[in-house]
Amino acid sequence: GRLIAIDSHGQITVLADQYNGTRFNEPNDLWIDPQGGIYFTEPNGSSVIRPIGRVYYMPPSRTGELQLIGDTFAFPNGIVLSPDETVLYVGEYAMNRITGVPLSSPGMVNPGRVPWVFATMVGGIGPDGMLVDSKGNVYTAHYMAGEVVVHNRFGFQIGVIKLPADAGMGSTNIVFRDGYLYITEALKNDVWRVPAKVPPM
Numbered sequence: 001g002r003l004i005a006i007d008s009h010g011q012i013t014v015l016a017d018q019y020n021g022t023r024f025n026e027p028n029d030l031w032i033d034p035q036g037g038i039y040f041t042e043p044n045g046s047s048v049i050r051p052i053g054r055v056y057y058m059p060p061s062r063t064g065e066l067q068l069i070g071d072t073f074a075f076p077n078g079i080v081l082s083p084d085e086t087v088l089y090v091g092e093y094a095m096n097r098i099t100g101v102p103l104s105s106p107g108m109v110n111p112g113r114v115p116w117v118f119a120t121m122v123g124g125i126g127p128d129g130m131l132v133d134s135k136g137n138v139y140t141a142h143y144m145a146g147e148v149v150v151h152n153r154f155g156f157q158i159g160v161i162k163l164p165a166d167a168g169m170g171s172t173n174i175v176f177r178d179g180y181l182y183i184t185e186a187l188k189n190d191v192w193r194v195p196a197k198v199p200p201m
Contacts (some may be wrong), residue, residue, distance in 0.1 A: 003027055003040060003058065016058060019066050029071050029129065031079045037106050038058035039069070039088060041076040047096040055079065057091055057107030067107040070115075073099070078130035078140065082153065083201050086091065086110075089118060090136055091127030096120065098127055098140065098151070118155045121145070129173035129184075133198040141171040148174055148183055165174055176200035 026044035046053035053073035073095035101115035126146025147171040155170035168187030
């Protein structure tokens with residue numbers, strides 16, 4: 001129920017544990033913007049028939065109030081920011097889709113644009129961890145599909161990275177490192193990697 005930072009000596013600092021006096025209900029995933037602000041999801045208790053999941057933004061100063069991005073998400077899981085910082089992508093696990101939230105500035109929903117369904121996944125259960133590359137392509141670990149799905153910045157699917165046939169289906173998280181895309185698989189507790197074709201952001 002907390003957002004924490006752990007320094008190189010193992011010292012824990014609690015950055016936030018509540019919003020408007022109400023304790024968090026198990027935050028899940030986060031993305032740090034270039035300024036050091038933190039976008040994070042709070043899915044627990046929400047579902048496809050109870051879309052009450054929340055997404056927040058913590059300013060870089062860590063001293064201001066948390067900004068609520070939205071509170072009607074269906075189990076918001078993975079989260080990632082476009083390279084130009086104008087779109088926040090939220091993986092709605094319970095809807096098996098990715099929602100695009102337009103931003104006018106860090107942590108502020110753009111009132112002149114409409115949030116939209118960026119992409120709908122096929123099969124599996126829902127989107128988990130997410131990344132973007134330098135071209136603005138969005139990579140999504142698709143849980144119970146055993147794959148990472150890649151969409152371009154317009155929401156068109158341009159590729160699928162399938163785990164091997166003998167791997168588990170529980171693809172959960174992804175990260176770029178030293179020219180590779182690493183993929184965690186939660187059912188067999190394995191980590192896979194594949195060469196990355198586009199440089200990370």
